[in-house]
Amino acid sequence: MLYKHFEEYNMQVTDDVKDRYKHIIEDLGEDTSRQGLLKTPERASKAMQFLTQGYHQDAAEILRSAMFDESYNEMVIVKDIELYSLCEHHMLPFFGKAHIAYIPNGKIVGLSKIPRIVDVFARRLQVQERLTEQILDCINDTLKPQGVAVVIEASHMCMMMRGVQKQNSVTTTSGFRGQFEKIETRNEFLKLISEKLS
Numbered sequence: 001m002l003y004k005h006f007e008e009y010n011m012q013v014t015d016d017v018k019d020r021y022k023h024i025i026e027d028l029g030e031d032t033s034r035q036g037l038l039k040t041p042e043r044a045s046k047a048m049q050f051l052t053q054g055y056h057q058d059a060a061e062i063l064r065s066a067m068f069d070e071s072y073n074e075m076v077i078v079k080d081i082e083l084y085s086l087c088e089h090h091m092l093p094f095f096g097k098a099h100i101a102y103i104p105n106g107k108i109v110g111l112s113k114i115p116r117i118v119d120v121f122a123r124r125l126q127v128q129e130r131l132t133e134q135i136l137d138c139i140n141d142t143l144k145p146q147g148v149a150v151v152i153e154a155s156h157m158c159m160m161m162r163g164v165q166k167q168n169s170v171t172t173t174s175g176f177r178g179q180f181e182k183i184e185t186r187n188e189f190l191k192l193i194s195e196k197l198s
Protein backbone atom coordinates (compact mmCIF):
# COMPACT_ATOMS: atom_id res chain seq x y z
CA MET A 1 0.00 0.00 0.00
CA LEU A 2 1.30 3.47 -0.91
CA TYR A 3 0.77 6.51 1.29
CA LYS A 4 1.32 10.10 0.19
CA HIS A 5 2.92 11.15 3.45
CA PHE A 6 4.82 9.34 6.13
CA GLU A 7 2.46 10.82 8.77
CA GLU A 8 -0.50 9.34 6.95
CA TYR A 9 1.30 5.99 6.83
CA ASN A 10 2.04 6.26 10.57
CA MET A 11 -1.60 6.96 11.44
CA GLN A 12 -2.71 3.98 9.39
CA VAL A 13 -0.14 1.73 11.08
CA THR A 14 -1.19 3.02 14.52
CA ASP A 15 -4.82 2.15 13.77
CA ASP A 16 -4.01 -1.30 12.38
CA VAL A 17 -1.55 -2.25 15.10
CA LYS A 18 -3.82 -0.79 17.80
CA ASP A 19 -6.65 -3.14 16.74
CA ARG A 20 -4.32 -6.11 16.78
CA TYR A 21 -2.96 -5.20 20.23
CA LYS A 22 -6.56 -4.95 21.51
CA HIS A 23 -7.17 -8.54 20.41
CA ILE A 24 -3.88 -9.76 21.84
CA ILE A 25 -4.59 -8.14 25.22
CA GLU A 26 -8.07 -9.69 25.26
CA ASP A 27 -6.71 -13.10 24.21
CA LEU A 28 -4.24 -12.87 27.11
CA GLY A 29 -7.20 -12.61 29.49
CA GLU A 30 -7.60 -8.88 30.10
CA ASP A 31 -10.60 -6.59 29.80
CA THR A 32 -9.70 -3.82 27.33
CA SER A 33 -12.72 -1.77 28.40
CA ARG A 34 -11.42 -1.13 31.91
CA GLN A 35 -10.18 2.41 32.44
CA GLY A 36 -6.46 1.74 32.74
CA LEU A 37 -6.41 -0.22 29.49
CA LEU A 38 -8.61 1.98 27.31
CA LYS A 39 -5.69 3.71 25.61
CA THR A 40 -3.19 0.87 26.00
CA PRO A 41 -3.55 -0.61 22.49
CA GLU A 42 -2.83 2.81 21.00
CA ARG A 43 0.08 3.49 23.37
CA ALA A 44 1.56 0.06 22.69
CA SER A 45 1.22 0.61 18.95
CA LYS A 46 3.01 3.95 19.14
CA ALA A 47 5.71 2.53 21.40
CA MET A 48 6.34 -0.36 19.00
CA GLN A 49 6.50 2.02 16.05
CA PHE A 50 9.04 4.13 17.96
CA LEU A 51 11.12 1.04 18.78
CA THR A 52 11.15 -0.10 15.14
CA GLN A 53 11.52 3.28 13.43
CA GLY A 54 14.95 2.22 12.15
CA TYR A 55 13.27 0.44 9.22
CA HIS A 56 12.41 3.86 7.80
CA GLN A 57 15.79 5.52 8.37
CA ASP A 58 18.92 5.55 6.23
CA ALA A 59 22.04 5.19 8.35
CA ALA A 60 24.46 5.83 5.47
CA GLU A 61 22.65 9.07 4.67
CA ILE A 62 22.99 10.15 8.32
CA LEU A 63 26.76 9.61 8.15
CA ARG A 64 27.06 11.33 4.76
CA SER A 65 25.25 14.40 6.14
CA ALA A 66 28.26 15.23 8.34
CA MET A 67 31.48 14.00 6.77
CA PHE A 68 34.37 16.47 6.68
CA ASP A 69 37.79 16.44 5.04
CA GLU A 70 40.47 16.27 7.77
CA SER A 71 44.06 15.02 7.93
CA TYR A 72 43.72 13.57 11.49
CA ASN A 73 44.60 9.92 11.14
CA GLU A 74 44.66 8.53 14.68
CA MET A 75 42.00 6.38 16.32
CA VAL A 76 38.67 8.08 17.13
CA ILE A 77 36.69 6.22 19.80
CA VAL A 78 33.13 6.84 20.95
CA LYS A 79 32.51 4.50 23.84
CA ASP A 80 29.67 3.69 26.26
CA ILE A 81 26.93 4.48 23.74
CA GLU A 82 23.78 3.13 25.36
CA LEU A 83 21.56 1.08 23.11
CA TYR A 84 18.12 -0.48 23.34
CA SER A 85 16.97 -3.03 20.80
CA LEU A 86 14.41 -5.83 20.45
CA CYS A 87 15.41 -9.45 20.00
CA GLU A 88 13.81 -10.84 16.88
CA HIS A 89 13.02 -14.18 18.50
CA HIS A 90 10.86 -12.98 21.38
CA MET A 91 10.41 -9.26 20.66
CA LEU A 92 11.75 -8.55 24.14
CA PRO A 93 14.37 -5.86 24.78
CA PHE A 94 18.08 -6.31 24.84
CA PHE A 95 20.10 -3.37 26.03
CA GLY A 96 23.63 -2.38 26.83
CA LYS A 97 26.49 -0.38 25.39
CA ALA A 98 28.29 -0.02 22.08
CA HIS A 99 31.92 1.03 21.77
CA ILE A 100 32.92 2.20 18.31
CA ALA A 101 36.23 3.30 16.83
CA TYR A 102 37.52 4.26 13.42
CA ILE A 103 40.79 5.47 11.95
CA PRO A 104 40.08 8.23 9.41
CA ASN A 105 41.30 8.06 5.85
CA GLY A 106 41.03 11.74 4.88
CA LYS A 107 37.53 12.18 6.30
CA ILE A 108 36.06 12.41 9.78
CA VAL A 109 32.39 12.17 10.70
CA GLY A 110 30.31 14.33 13.05
CA LEU A 111 30.58 12.56 16.40
CA SER A 112 26.85 12.53 17.15
CA LYS A 113 26.25 10.61 13.95
CA ILE A 114 27.83 7.50 15.41
CA PRO A 115 25.26 7.06 18.24
CA ARG A 116 22.59 8.05 15.71
CA ILE A 117 23.41 5.15 13.41
CA VAL A 118 23.55 2.79 16.42
CA ASP A 119 19.93 3.78 17.07
CA VAL A 120 18.93 3.32 13.42
CA PHE A 121 20.06 -0.30 13.46
CA ALA A 122 19.03 -0.98 17.09
CA ARG A 123 15.46 0.19 16.47
CA ARG A 124 14.57 -2.92 14.49
CA LEU A 125 14.00 -6.58 15.32
CA GLN A 126 17.55 -7.74 15.76
CA VAL A 127 20.09 -10.25 16.90
CA GLN A 128 23.13 -8.74 18.58
CA GLU A 129 25.50 -10.26 16.03
CA ARG A 130 23.72 -8.67 13.04
CA LEU A 131 23.40 -5.34 14.83
CA THR A 132 27.18 -5.37 15.33
CA GLU A 133 27.87 -6.16 11.66
CA GLN A 134 25.41 -3.63 10.29
CA ILE A 135 27.03 -0.80 12.26
CA LEU A 136 30.46 -1.99 11.19
CA ASP A 137 29.56 -2.28 7.49
CA CYS A 138 27.75 1.05 7.40
CA ILE A 139 30.77 2.96 8.76
CA ASN A 140 33.20 0.99 6.63
CA ASP A 141 31.27 1.39 3.36
CA THR A 142 30.24 5.02 3.85
CA LEU A 143 33.21 6.71 5.53
CA LYS A 144 35.78 4.35 3.99
CA PRO A 145 38.14 4.71 6.96
CA GLN A 146 41.48 2.93 7.39
CA GLY A 147 39.74 0.72 9.92
CA VAL A 148 36.62 0.38 12.06
CA ALA A 149 35.86 -1.53 15.25
CA VAL A 150 32.58 -2.22 17.03
CA VAL A 151 32.07 -3.92 20.40
CA ILE A 152 28.61 -4.40 21.89
CA GLU A 153 27.91 -5.61 25.41
CA ALA A 154 24.25 -6.37 26.10
CA SER A 155 21.80 -8.07 28.44
CA HIS A 156 18.84 -9.87 26.92
CA MET A 157 15.48 -9.67 28.69
CA CYS A 158 14.45 -12.94 27.01
CA MET A 159 17.21 -14.62 29.05
CA MET A 160 16.34 -12.70 32.23
CA MET A 161 12.55 -12.49 32.56
CA ARG A 162 11.79 -15.87 31.01
CA GLY A 163 13.49 -18.91 29.48
CA VAL A 164 16.80 -19.64 31.15
CA GLN A 165 16.26 -16.77 33.69
CA LYS A 166 19.85 -15.65 34.12
CA GLN A 167 20.03 -12.13 35.51
CA ASN A 168 23.73 -11.37 35.28
CA SER A 169 24.94 -12.74 31.98
CA VAL A 170 26.24 -10.21 29.48
CA THR A 171 26.77 -11.04 25.81
CA THR A 172 29.70 -9.43 24.01
CA THR A 173 29.94 -9.25 20.22
CA SER A 174 32.64 -7.55 18.19
CA GLY A 175 33.73 -6.87 14.67
CA PHE A 176 36.91 -5.41 13.17
CA ARG A 177 37.76 -4.18 9.70
CA GLY A 178 40.90 -2.80 8.05
CA GLN A 179 43.64 -1.65 10.46
CA PHE A 180 41.75 -3.18 13.41
CA GLU A 181 42.38 -6.62 11.98
CA LYS A 182 45.99 -6.06 13.16
CA ILE A 183 46.37 -7.38 16.67
CA GLU A 184 48.25 -4.28 18.04
CA THR A 185 45.60 -1.84 16.81
CA ARG A 186 42.79 -4.04 18.06
CA ASN A 187 44.46 -4.39 21.45
CA GLU A 188 44.97 -0.62 21.74
CA PHE A 189 41.24 -0.14 21.10
CA LEU A 190 40.23 -2.85 23.57
CA LYS A 191 42.57 -1.35 26.20
CA LEU A 192 41.16 2.16 25.67
CA ILE A 193 37.52 1.06 25.97
CA SER A 194 38.17 -0.92 29.12
CA GLU A 195 40.04 1.92 30.89
CA LYS A 196 38.14 4.34 33.10
CA LEU A 197 39.08 8.01 32.76
CA SER A 198 40.22 10.14 35.77
Ligand SMILES: Nc1nc2c(ncn2[C@@H]2O[C@H](COP(=O)(O)OP(=O)(O)OP(=O)(O)O)[C@@H](O)[C@H]2O)c(=O)[nH]1
Residues within 6 Å of the ligand: 087, 088, 089, 126, 127, 128, 129, 156, 158, 159, 162, 163, 164
Ligand atom coordinates in the same frame (compact mmCIF):
# COMPACT_ATOMS: atom_id res chain seq x y z
N1 LIG B 1 22.63 -15.51 18.82
C1 LIG B 1 21.64 -14.80 19.38
N2 LIG B 1 20.64 -15.44 19.98
C2 LIG B 1 19.67 -14.71 20.55
C3 LIG B 1 19.66 -13.31 20.54
N3 LIG B 1 18.56 -12.90 21.22
C4 LIG B 1 17.93 -14.03 21.61
N4 LIG B 1 18.59 -15.13 21.21
C5 LIG B 1 18.34 -16.57 21.38
O1 LIG B 1 17.49 -17.09 20.39
C6 LIG B 1 17.20 -18.43 20.77
C7 LIG B 1 15.86 -18.86 20.25
O2 LIG B 1 15.81 -20.21 20.57
P1 LIG B 1 14.49 -21.11 20.59
O3 LIG B 1 14.84 -22.44 21.21
O4 LIG B 1 13.85 -21.11 19.25
O5 LIG B 1 13.54 -20.26 21.54
P2 LIG B 1 13.05 -20.58 23.03
O6 LIG B 1 12.40 -21.93 23.09
O7 LIG B 1 12.20 -19.42 23.45
O8 LIG B 1 14.43 -20.65 23.80
P3 LIG B 1 14.82 -20.28 25.30
O9 LIG B 1 15.09 -18.80 25.33
O10 LIG B 1 16.06 -21.11 25.58
O11 LIG B 1 13.65 -20.65 26.17
C8 LIG B 1 17.36 -18.46 22.28
O12 LIG B 1 18.46 -19.30 22.55
C9 LIG B 1 17.68 -16.99 22.65
O13 LIG B 1 18.53 -16.90 23.77
C10 LIG B 1 20.74 -12.66 19.89
O14 LIG B 1 20.83 -11.43 19.81
N5 LIG B 1 21.70 -13.45 19.33
Ligand SMILES: [Zn+2]
Residues within 6 Å of the ligand: 087, 088, 089, 090, 091, 092, 156, 158, 159
Ligand atom coordinates in the same frame (compact mmCIF):
# COMPACT_ATOMS: atom_id res chain seq x y z
ZN1 LIG C 1 14.91 -13.29 22.63
